[in-house]
Amino acid sequence: MIVKTVCGWMKAFILLYGIHIILYGHLTPGGGFAGGVIAASAFVLIMLAEGEAVGLKTFSRKAASTWDSVGVLSFLVMAGLGLLLAGTFFVNFWTTDESAHFTLFSSGIIPVCNIGIGLKVCSSLYLVFVVLTAMHLALKPGNKGENS
């Protein structure tokens, strides 16, 4: 009961903190990887506190796989766009002038890449956790879904 209540309060804040770290990765410490791990820990918290069923309903394995691929593909697409538009792989083609420094919409493709990596890391770590947890469930004797 206590765990569920605290989880209900905390999960939004943890997720929000992760998203903040991803979005402001080019201005403050952090970035796609750290923010993605924090966001994944929010989903892991839901899974631990409310059980596997609720956790998988919140963020299903299939959705996690999809977002995993979307994240890494968007990173690659940004790199490929650099090749197409400016002639070099991974070139920062969307440059901003000096007045934009220290604002959210500065530094061209870096925030976009950060978001892609954040999505990727978040869903990857969540998938790892799901796989390990589900294996633990399946190995437990007396589990319904053990034999089929």
Place this chain on the structure above:
Amino acid sequence: MTEILIALIVLMIIGALVAIETSNLLYSVISIGAVGFLLSIVFLFLSAPDLAITQMAVEVITLVILLRAIAGSGREAVSDRRSIFGTVVTVAMVLILAGFSVRMFADFPEFGQPVTDRFADAPSNMYLREGLEKTGAANIVTAVLLDFRAYDTLGEATVLFCAVVGALSILRRKTKKQPDEPDEENEP
């Protein structure tokens, strides 16, 4: 400053020793977690907040996964007899590494003195000098990770992707049988 670092590192070494020596798996995992969190504090004292945040977050996830694995395995204690050959090899490796480290530390600059001072034309000097103008990112670590050295980040993302694909492929047959998960493939 240096004293704090030394104290933290000594605590880390104690934690690692406890993790190896104890026979209770739970104590061992908790000691590993303590080592990780202390390392995060060390990074913070060394003015590397990016690393500190990442280390902290990864440590939490690792700890949760390890605790979950212990709860699932049903084993609480391990006992392991040590082979003499293993001990000899370990001690020899540690001595060799210590010898190399002493040789390396003699060449290190003073604590807090950037090593790039010695090489005026090193690329990292250019990153620090022109990072803000060239990329517009105020956080120089992100600028290096996602602009100057984006290839490395792509490689890192690929490694993580391959790891997850591998884990999913190996453990797939078991996850597929979960009762409350929509089936992706037809049951045989």
